[in-house]
Amino acid sequence: MFAASTYKEIEDIERRTENLEIVVILFVRPTNPDAMNIIREFEYLHYNSARYCSIFAVGYTDDFGKAADQTYKKVDAALDGSWYFSTKAFVEFKDRLQKRIRWEYSGENEILILQNNPGSPHPLNFNNYVAINVNSGIREGYIDSFQRFMESLIRCSKSQSTVKEVVRDLRKERLSLKGIISQALDDCKKVPLPVKKIIKDRLFYRCANSI
Numbered sequence: 001m002f003a004a005s006t007y008k009e010i011e012d013i014e015r016r017t018e019n020l021e022i023v024v025i026l027f028v029r030p031t032n033p034d035a036m037n038i039i040r041e042f043e044y045l046h047y048n049s050a051r052y053c054s055i056f057a058v059g060y061t062d063d064f065g066k067a068a069d070q071t072y073k074k075v076d077a078a079l080d081g082s083w084y085f086s087t088k089a090f091v092e093f094k095d096r097l098q099k100r101i102r103w104e105y106s107g108e109n110e111i112l113i114l115q116n117n118p119g120s121p122h123p124l125n126f127n128n129y130v131a132i133n134v135n136s137g138i139r140e141g142y143i144d145s146f147q148r149f150m151e152s153l154i155r156c157s158k159s160q161s162t163v164k165e166v167v168r169d170l171r172k173e174r175l176s177l178k179g180i181i182s183q184a185l186d187d188c189k190k191v192p193l194p195v196k197k198i199i200k201d202r203l204f205y206r207c208a209n210s211i
Contacts, residue, residue, distance in 0.1 A: 059090030
């Protein structure tokens with residue numbers, strides 16, 4: 001779990017990652033409904049995700065020096081150390097990413113899931129990304145909570161990583177993001193709807209080839 005004020009910060013971290021893994025980008029503004037319930041999970045997500053996936057919180061920093069910028073405000077949450085949020089940094093990141101890929105931020109608590117590109121000059125691979133609107137998913141009853149969805153997502157990414165290590169599939173270039181997310185949804189869904197039906201709701205689930 002990392003604070004990410006800029007797109008470059010994510011790229012710099014992923015350039016140092018040698019293993020194929022999923023990358024989770026959180027768009028969670030402190031003023032959004034239920035955002036603080038998510039922010040309070042940051043420390044747990046940091047330790048729980050370990051080396052199986054990288055999770056980034058957009059617009060945040062835990063660097064006291066960087067937080068001297070007046071656009072950063074301290075986040076009032078029980079976190080390991082002091083975290084700060086900048087609406088300006090959040091908007092700049094969002095705008096840059098919207099120009100980079102065919103995606104538009106929903107304005108609510110949102111999760112963007114993609115994979116990295118180890119060894120590549122472009123360390124992030126958006127070819128098969130998926131965007132999940134957390135608020136919409138909870139409203140529609142697709143998921144119980146952000147916490148349960150993330151627990152399932154991390155567990156599924158760990159499972160896939162472990163299998164890869166066992167078979168030594170070092171030549172694999174793409175992860176089955178749809179498979180990982182479908183399994184995570186199946187594990188945490190609140191209502192007994194088939195996952196295939198849930199992912200047809202474009203207010204909740206959007207992917208690279210459907211936007």
